[in-house]
Amino acid sequence: MYVLIVIFALLMGGCAKNKTKETMNAEELAHKAQAYIKAKKHDDAVPFIAELLARYPDHQKIGKYKILLAELQFKAGNYSQAKELYENFSEFFPADKYAEYARYKTILASFYQTLPADCDQSYTEETVKLCKDYLTNNTSSKYRSDVEKMLAQNQERLADKEIYIFNFYLGKKQFDAARTRLAFLKEKFAHIPNLEPRLAYLAYKLALKEKKKDEALLQMDILQNKYPGSPFISMAQNLSTKHTFIF
Numbered sequence: 001m002y003v004l005i006v007i008f009a010l011l012m013g014g015c016a017k018n019k020t021k022e023t024m025n026a027e028e029l030a031h032k033a034q035a036y037i038k039a040k041k042h043d044d045a046v047p048f049i050a051e052l053l054a055r056y057p058d059h060q061k062i063g064k065y066k067i068l069l070a071e072l073q074f075k076a077g078n079y080s081q082a083k084e085l086y087e088n089f090s091e092f093f094p095a096d097k098y099a100e101y102a103r104y105k106t107i108l109a110s111f112y113q114t115l116p117a118d119c120d121q122s123y124t125e126e127t128v129k130l131c132k133d134y135l136t137n138n139t140s141s142k143y144r145s146d147v148e149k150m151l152a153q154n155q156e157r158l159a160d161k162e163i164y165i166f167n168f169y170l171g172k173k174q175f176d177a178a179r180t181r182l183a184f185l186k187e188k189f190a191h192i193p194n195l196e197p198r199l200a201y202l203a204y205k206l207a208l209k210e211k212k213k214d215e216a217l218l219q220m221d222i223l224q225n226k227y228p229g230s231p232f233i234s235m236a237q238n239l240s241t242k243h244t245f246i247f
Contacts, residue, residue, distance in 0.1 A: 003071055003101070021051045026059055033072075042075040063093045067102060074109060083109035103134055104143040111150050117160035124161075127154045152192075159189040166202060175210050182206065197223060201232035208239055216240075 021029060029052040036045035049069045052059070059065065070085035083106055090102040107130045113123040131151035134140050162185050169178035182202055189195055200222045207216035220240070223233045 003067075003098075021048050024048075024051075026052050026056045030065075033068075037072070042072050046072050046076060046078075063089065063096055063098075066093075067098050070102070070105065074105060079109040079112045083113075100140055100142055103140065104147065107131055107134060107147060107150060111154070114154065114157065117157055117164050121158055121161050124154045124157050127151075128158065155189065155192055156195075159185060159192055159195060162189070163198075163202065170206060170209055173209070175206065178206055197227035197230040197232045200227070201236055204236045205239060 019028065021032070024032065029048045033045040033048040033052075036042070036048070046069065049065055049072060053062070053065055053069060056062070066085060067089045070082050070089060073079075073082035073085060086102040086106040086109060089096070090099050090106065093099055093102075096102075107127060110123055110127040110130055114127060115121070115123065128151060131147050131154070134147050135144065135151070162181060166178050166181040166185070169175075169181060182199070185195075185202075186199055190199075200219050204216055204219035204223070207213075207219055220236055223230060223236055227233070
């Protein structure tokens with residue numbers, strides 16, 4: 001809301017009358033939108049700023065109106081539209097004081113569209129890409145901490161997706177496919193903090209299902225000696241009670 005207030009302080013001038021948006025001038029459209037914003041009716045404010053942008057593309061404050069519309073769409077929960085508008089703003093106004101903010105909000109709008117691990121992860125993958133692009137830009141620093149957190153969270157979600165698929169294959173006794181998925185997890189996500197003991201636990205599960213005693217013992221040994229405080233040790237021990245052929 002603070003950004004909305006600041007932007008409007010730069011934009012206001014004139015007042016809206018009882019007209020349709022098609023007959024209002026730029027100032028009247030902006031004032032009408034402001035009234036809705038004050039009432040926290042962001043959806044209702046959107047058409048007036050959209051109308052302003054459509055009819056006054058050469059307005060001297062067009063950039064501010066563009067990011068204002070992005071903010072309104074974001075506040076209204078229209079994250080797909082907001083993401084597109086933020087991206088447009090940062091692309092066409094890279095030197096504007098709100099450019100880095102727009103890049104950050106692009107990431108946030110994408111992040112808010114991500115889905116649980118058992119669903120499509122296209123938005124998660126897009127968010128990871130946006131985070132990495134932001135973090136590799138040495139001029140972007142104001143929101144670095146938040147972006148790093150979003151990157152870590154989304155990488156974990158992608159790993160969760162792969163684990164979900166691994167467990168699916170395991171349940172179907174498609175052991176070759178499960179082993180391939182586990183190898184992919186180790187290759188792509190080994191850098192994620194605290195994932196290694198979970199991977200050892202998954203390898204233990206797979207070994208139990210395949211009745212591979214030596215491999216199961218190896219993975220249990222890794223868990224107990226390398227990750228002594230891990231909750232995955234007790235989880236593995238609970239599994240072993242169902243597979244007494246090992247001990």
